[in-house]
Amino acid sequence: MASQEKIGQNRLVVGAHYGTAQYIIQRVTAIILVVYTLVLLIGILSMSGFTYEGWRNLFTFQVLLMPVGQVLASLAFISLAWHAYIGIRDIWMDYVKPVGIRLGLYVLSILWLAGAAIYFIVLVWGS
Amino acid sequence: MAESGVKPRKTFRNISVPQILSYRLPPAGQISILHRISGAILFLALPIIILPLFAMSFVSQAGFDAIAVISDMVIVKLILLVLIWGYLHHFCAGIRYLVLDLHIGLDKVSAQRSARVVLGVSLALTLVFGLKLFGAW
Numbered sequence: 001m002a003s004q005e006k007i008g009q010n011r012l013v014v015g016a017h018y019g020t021a022q023y024i025i026q027r028v029t030a031i032i033l034v035v036y037t038l039v040l041l042i043g044i045l046s047m048s049g050f051t052y053e054g055w056r057n058l059f060t061f062q063v064l065l066m067p068v069g070q071v072l073a074s075l076a077f078i079s080l081a082w083h084a085y086i087g088i089r090d091i092w093m094d095y096v097k098p099v100g101i102r103l104g105l106y107v108l109s110i111l112w113l114a115g116a117a118i119y120f121i122v123l124v125w126g127s
Numbered sequence: 128m129a130e131s132g133v134k135p136r137k138t139f140r141n142i143s144v145p146q147i148l149s150y151r152l153p154p155a156g157q158i159s160i161l162h163r164i165s166g167a168i169l170f171l172a173l174p175i176i177i178l179p180l181f182a183m184s185f186v187s188q189a190g191f192d193a194i195a196v197i198s199d200m201v202i203v204k205l206i207l208l209v210l211i212w213g214y215l216h217h218f219c220a221g222i223r224y225l226v227l228d229l230h231i232g233l234d235k236v237s238a239q240r241s242a243r244v245v246l247g248v249s250l251a252l253t254l255v256f257g258l259k260l261f262g263a264w
Contacts, residue, residue, distance in 0.1 A: 027228060030221050037218065052191040055184060084173070087166045109170075116174040120181075127186045 022086050029083035036076040059124050070124050077120045081113040154242035162220040165213035172210055204260055211256045216249040
């Protein structure tokens with residue numbers, strides 16, 4: 001067991017800072033989602049009446065023939081899925097102690113969110 | 128154990144559910160656990176409730192119109208209300224955490240005050256969206 005190993009009082013804690021990277025990604029994706037939420041909100045409020053065409057246009061508008069609406073929506077959704085993975089992973093880490101079950105939950109969470117991302121991206125680009 | 132004459136010290140294991148429910152959290156603790164709960168709700172609802180509704184509204188005019196019909200059902204309104212609260216709470220509490228990460232408002236008094244503000248603002252916004260959802264105007 002690791003707790004039996006003597007590692008000394010002044011052991012220098014080193015690492016690849018994977019945790020720091022996750023911490024920063026969680027916050028950067030949060031900021032992206034705040035910004036995209038406000039973009040959508042302004043878009044909805046500037047519509048003249050809440051119509052189907054106006055709603056659809058929020059996610060499909062073009063700028064100089066470039067599919068900016070789809071690109072922004074897809075980037076926001078990837079941010080959402082990544083943000084949600086880090087958050088749900090923290091929940092499993094805190095409450096689920098058996099390693100095998102926790103690993104299974106990580107895998108299921110990734111599949112759950114990746115499935116959602118594919119669903120959304122295919123939807124805004126394809127239909 | 129009792130042979131030594133020393134009373135064994137009480138050991139604290141994981142707290143049980145009744146203890147969790149009777150434990151009074153300070154405002155910052157309340158919004159922290161609600162941040163986690165709202166995040167988990169949104170995670171679970173995303174592929175099975177939120178995206179199917181979005182797909183309906185996005186793909187065709189008929190689907191867009193059908194959303195209004197579906198949300199006439201009270202159960203659907205209640206589900207939407209929970210999701211609206213979840214998003215708004217997660218949004219407001221998340222902004223508070225981003226500000227705290229900048230080392231703003233970290234002292235005990237202002238941290239508890241901002242937690243109460245988050246709780247109040249997210250509930251007030253939920254009320255506004257809820258009134259709209261239930262057709263107050």
